[in-house]
Structures are given as C-alpha cells and as structure tokens.
Amino acid sequence: MNLQAIVAVSGKPGLWKALVQNKTGFILESLDAQKTKMVANLSTAKMAALDExxxxxxxxxxxxxxxxxxxxxxxxxxxxxxxxxxxxxxxxxxxxxxxxxxxxxxxxxxxxxxxxxxxxxxxxNEEVKTAAKAPVTEEAPVAQEIVTETPKKAKAPKAEEAETPAEEAEKAPKAKKAAVKKA
Missing domain, CATH: 1.10.10.1650 (Arc Repressor Mutant, subunit A)
Structure with missing residues (x-):
C-alpha cells in the first residue's frame, strides 16, 4: 500500500493528495470525485501524512x-x-x-x-517504492598504507646567531620559569 503524499488536513473532511510544495505550503487535491484543489498554508493548517x-x-x-x-x-x-x-x-x-x-x-x-x-x-494496492540497493559483494580488505613522516631538517643557525651548548642550557630554564609565572 503506497500512501506517500496522502495527507489528512485538520478541519477539512476527507483525504488529500499533496501535489506540489510552494513557499508557504502545499497544493493539495482531494481524493473524492470533485478533485477540488486547495493551498494548505503550513503556518495555519495542520497536516498529517497517512504513512506516518x-x-x-x-x-x-x-x-x-x-x-x-x-x-x-x-x-x-x-x-x-x-x-x-x-x-x-x-x-x-x-x-x-x-x-x-x-x-x-x-x-x-x-x-x-x-x-x-x-x-x-x-x-x-500498489507497493511502496523503495530505493534499489546494490548487491553487497565481499571484497578482500584493502591493506592500509603505512605513512611515515620524515623529520624536517632544522635549519642551521647562521654563524652570527650560533649559540654554544652552554648558552642554550642557560636559556632553557629561564623560558620554563617565565611560562610558569604567566600561568
């Protein structure tokens, strides 16, 4: 039974088929012999889809x-x-x-x-149309590629900026103390 697009509108007798949606609501057609059409405003009309x-x-x-x-x-x-x-x-x-x-x-x-x-x-008496699903085939799992990063080469400081290991050790503890004071 295919009841998609068939709605009941509160305050209106019978059932309606939703034809088109516009900015403010839906254009509905009655399922009776008269086939009357109406615009159901979403802000004022309450509609319920029969399949829900x-x-x-x-x-x-x-x-x-x-x-x-x-x-x-x-x-x-x-x-x-x-x-x-x-x-x-x-x-x-x-x-x-x-x-x-x-x-x-x-x-x-x-x-x-x-x-x-x-x-x-x-x-x-019509069956509900569902999206056709592609047959599932089992495939061998694809081996995952292992990516390794090569360490970037550090630029050598220029001769003027070069520091001795003693100078670097002296600066490192000061930087830690400064970070602690800020926190």
Whole structure:
C-alpha cells in the first residue's frame, strides 16, 4: 500500500493528495470525485501524512498502514455511521492490541472513513517504492598504507646567531620559569 503524499488536513473532511510544495505550503487535491484543489498554508493548517500516523497501542503504537492492511483482508467493514459498539468490535478484530481507553470511537470512525476512500484507489494496492540497493559483494580488505613522516631538517643557525651548548642550557630554564609565572 503506497500512501506517500496522502495527507489528512485538520478541519477539512476527507483525504488529500499533496501535489506540489510552494513557499508557504502545499497544493493539495482531494481524493473524492470533485478533485477540488486547495493551498494548505503550513503556518495555519495542520497536516498529517497517512504513512506516518500511528494508533495508541497497549505496548507500542500501531502503524495506520498495518491496520488498513488488516482491514483490506477483513470479511466485512462496517459503515462509519454504525453504532459505537459495532465499530469497537470490528476494531478489536483488525487492531486487537490497541489501547481502548485512548482510541475513541470518533478515531475509529475516521479510520473507517479513510479506508472507504482509499480502498477503490489504485495506489491502495500498489507497493511502496523503495530505493534499489546494490548487491553487497565481499571484497578482500584493502591493506592500509603505512605513512611515515620524515623529520624536517632544522635549519642551521647562521654563524652570527650560533649559540654554544652552554648558552642554550642557560636559556632553557629561564623560558620554563617565565611560562610558569604567566600561568
């Protein structure tokens, strides 16, 4: 079931297909017979992609796509206008691990309404397209190159600047003391 780009917009009935994204939001087309189009502003409209919606479960949340798959194979789907007990009994069949305290009958009605909209669409029976992965082949590990650095040659001081070893030893302790005082 390929539900990518199918969204529900809060405050708007039905389901919508996201056609194009512009600066301020999305251009949506309804999935009903009228095929009405609207611009959903991201700052004012709340949209939820159907492939990302989950339903509260007892242990962990249940993906809506899994519930819709089970509804597809169910013997009969009740009408969304049926009474709450019939809807709850049906939902126990297709999502037995849902949390009955957190999932309201209005949520079940909405899911059944969405199923009735989607079941006749070709994308409902279409598989999700995933990126083709290249076959993994095992190769012999490449030997890592060992890089050794050659020490840089120190420039020999000019004859005028040349210091005797005694002068160098005398300067070294003074430099350490100066560094300690600064710290």
């Amino acid at each position: 919606i989950t339903v509260f479960g007892e242990d962990e949340d249940i993906k809506l796509t899994d519930i819709l798959e089970r509804m597809k194979s169910a013997a009969s789907v009740p009408d969304a206008k049926a009474d709450g007990k019939a809807l709850r009994n049906f939902f126990r069949e297709v999502a037995p691990e849902h949390d009955e305290e957190k999932v309201y009958s209005s949520d079940i009605k909405k899911i059944i309404t969405w199923f009735n909209i989607l079941k006749d669409l070709p994308l409902f």
